[in-house]
Amino acid sequence: MLTDRPHPKQAGAAWDSTDIRILSDNSLSGRHAVITGAGSGIGQAIAIRLAELGAHVVGIGRNDNSLRDTEQYTEGTSGSFRWFQADVRDSTLIRSVIAKAAADTGIDILVNNAGGQFYAATDDITDNGFRSVVDLNLNSVFTVISEAKPFLALRGGSIVNISLSGVDRGSVGLAHSLAARAGVLAMTKTIALEWAHLGIRANCVAPGVVISELLPAAIATSLLEDVVPRSVPAGRPTPVADVAELVAYLATPASRMITGQVLQIDGAAHLGRGLHMVNDWPPSHATNS
Structure with a gap:
């Protein structure tokens, strides 16, 4: 009988390294980047790394205090960081912000990182809840990309949409979010086809x-002690530094032939049990009719 045994932590020299940065200093010097959700977590890490590599970064987010924190973290880098406070779901405002951010400079790197969801069985998701999650994770991404397109086309550019591991496999409790993320993946592939001749x-x-540092301690502990050992074959969470370095690489000429892809950076979680399976599923009272 198969058993649900925890995965041991991946071993090897790669995990002995305290610094995984591989891109040379100033490899993005003079490039212009726009990042949504730049005030915390993955978005903040990406903003800092791009600035370290010489990029001029514009961050967009809802919390001005968090964006100021990102600004402080980028001080002393060879690049720069400035920010706009905006909710990406406000299509009129976000189009204005993108235009202001790129009017004089164009855009070389666009990172759609803003997003979020809540866990709920499909039966428990209301129409409003479903539409709110789709609006944040899909509709706003289209708005940002469509407004940024002429600025990306000035010199050719790289769009990176931050998604979730294993979108194509389904997940208990995330019908709304995965519907949106699957839409983003389909849109990404279509844009790769339609705009390749523009160098985008x-x-x-x-x-x-x-x-991330914003996770409540109890949730972080649960992820580290339960979800990761049971669901990630590598037995480790994904460091934000790894994500930031991959996004930065996708902005360099070395990735000029990489487009229309979904790059899973998850320790093979999309091949294993799945990150979002829950212990009590299916419900114990479920019966066949």
């Missing part, structure tokens, strides 16, 4: 379990 590339980056 589009890819999805799909992290696994990321432990």
Whole structure:
């Protein structure tokens, strides 16, 4: 009988390294980047790394205090960081912000990182809840990309949409979010086809379990002690630094032939049990009719 045994932590020299940065200093010097959700977590890590590599970064987010934190973290880098406070779901406002951010400079790198969801069985998701999650994770991404397109086309550019591990496999409790993320993946592939002649590339980056500083301690502990050992074959969460370095690589000429892809950065979680399976599923009272 198969058993649900925990995965041991992946071993090897790669995990002995305290610094995984591989891109040379100033490899993005003079490039212009726009990042949504740049005030915390993955978005903040990407903003800092791009600035370290010499890029001029514009961050967009809802919390001005968080964006100021990102600004402080980028001080002393060879690049720069400025920010706009905006909710990506406000299509009129976000189009205005993108136009202001790129009017004089164009856009070389566009990172759609803003997003979020809540866990609920499909039966428990209301119409409003479903539409709210789709609006945040799909509709707003289209708005940002469509407004940024002429600025990306000035010199050719890289679009990176931050997704989730294992979108194509389904997941208990995330019908609304995965519907949106699947839409983003389909849109990404279509844009890669339609805009390739403009030098615009589009890819999805799909992290696994990321432990950010904003997670409540109880949730972080649950992820590290339960979800990761049972669901990630590598036995480890995905470091935000790894995601940031991959996104930065996708902005360099070395990735000029990579487009229309979903790059899973999840320790093989999309091949294993799945990150979002829950222990009590299916319900114990379920019966066949």
